[in-house]
Amino acid sequence: MVVLSFQVVQFRPPPQHFPLHRPSKGNVIRCGIAEPSGVPAPLGQKTKYNDGFFAKAFMTLFARKMEKFAASAKVGTETKKKGWLDYDYESFVDVSKRVMEGRSRMQQQLVVREVLLSMLPPGAPAQFKKLFPPTKWAEEFNAALTVPFFQWLVGPSEVVEVEINGVKQQSGVHIKKCRYLENSGCVGMCVNMCKIPTQDFFTNEFGLPLTMIPNFEDMSCEMVYGQVPPPFEEDPVSKQPCYADICSIANPNSSVCPKLQA
Numbered sequence: 525m526v527v528l529s530f531q532v533v534q535f536r537p538p539p540q541h542f543p544l545h546r547p548s549k550g551n552v553i554r555c556g557i558a559e560p561s562g563v564p565a566p567l568g569q570k571t572k573y574n575d576g577f578f579a580k581a582f583m584t585l586f587a588r589k590m591e592k593f594a595a596s597a598k599v600g601t602e603t604k605k606k607g608w609l610d611y612d613y614e615s616f617v618d619v620s621k622r623v624m625e626g627r628s629r630m631q632q633q634l635v636v637r638e639v640l641l642s643m644l645p646p647g648a649p650a651q652f653k654k655l656f657p658p659t660k661w662a663e664e665f666n667a668a669l670t671v672p673f674f675q676w677l678v679g680p681s682e683v684v685e686v687e688i689n690g691v692k693q694q695s696g697v698h699i700k701k702c703r704y705l706e707n708s709g710c711v712g713m714c715v716n717m718c719k720i721p722t723q724d725f726f727t728n729e730f731g732l733p734l735t736m737i738p739n740f741e742d743m744s745c746e747m748v749y750g751q752v753p754p755p756f757e758e759d760p761v762s763k764q765p766c767y768a769d770i771c772s773i774a775n776p777n778s779s780v781c782p783k784l785q786a
Contacts, residue, residue, distance in 0.1 A: 557680065564679055564701035567742055571679065571706060575613065579676035584611040587619045589639045594622035617707045620717050621773075629716050629784060636721035641729070653731040662732060663688070663695035663749035670697045670747060678745070679703035688750040697747040705743050709770035712783025714738055715761050723753040740764060 556579060557563065558572040565571040575583070588611075597618075624632055641649075656662035664683075671681050678699045686696035705714045719736045726734035726749075735751040738744075738761065756762050766774035766781045775782050 556675075564706075567701075571701065571703065573613065573679075573703070575676070580611065582676045583613060583616045585643075586639065587611045587616045589642055590619045590623050590635070593635045593639075594619050595625040597622070613703070613707060617704070617713075620708065620713055621710070624713065624717070624773075624783065629712075632716040632783075633721045633724070636717055637725060637729075640721070640725050649729045649731075652729075656730070656732055658732050658750065660688075660691065660693050660695070660750070664693055666726075666732060667695045667697050667747070667749050677704060679706075684746075686748050686750070688748075693750070695749040697749075699745040699747070701743045702738065702745050705738065705740075705745075709767050710773065710783070711740065711761075711764050711766055711771070711781040712773075714740075715764070715781075715784060719761065720756065727753060740767075 556574045558574045667683050681697050681699045684696040684698045726732050733752045735748045735753040737746040768774045768776035
């Protein structure tokens with residue numbers, strides 16, 4: 525188990541975020557975790573995973589799509605073109621980092637949007653809006669789908685109860701310890717390559733509001749279907765500093781992650 529050390533960063537969700545009520549631990553999907561406990565490693569340690577065929581297939585699919593936008597690999601690293609199932613999670617994260625190079629915050633988010641759209645058949649967003657208008661049922665259904673289909677990317681998660689406009693519903697997803705954030709150690713990647721483009725894609729392309737609330741203290745995250753995300757400038761993540769001790773591109777002298785400023 526690889527030990528990580530980093531500064532604890534204070535993060536508190538804004539007042540408009542709704543309370544989350546977690547069900548019993550028995551509902552957590554473990555998603556190939558290789559830890560003896562069957563749950564993510566404690567904070568400060570890197571979780572071991574046993575990725576199966578479908579997980580590696582998703583990693584390969586996304587990495588290959590993103591590779592088109594990525595900067596060239598550094599001199600001395602492996603440059604041989606990877607085949608199907610040759611990608612692992614580390615190489616997927618490496619492609620993500622190279623996509624960030626030389627791009628502004630908005631440009632990074634646009635790349636992710638283009639990659640996501642390239643995964644869908646023509647007209648899919650319009651069909652999604654017809655099938656899943658922003659109703660309680662649609663929000664709960666998508667939360668339930670998130671748990672199995674996002675586990676390769678973010679690790680184990682569970683559906684939780686949230687309150688939307690005074691109505692309690694099962695449209696929240698609690699990610700125990702985000703695998704993407706854990707492996708990248710980068711606040712900018714979390715926000716620009718995952719949180720903002722995913723929120724935007726569901727809210728604007730699919731017409732189903734989604735807010736993602738990362739907790740940079742413990743690397744957990746809450747996804748709330750049915751909650752409209754705040755503007756970036758009003759979101760607490762816009763003021764988040766780097767993980768100075770673990771991020772390879774961190775600027776410890778900056779009060780805010782540089783990748784959130786450009």
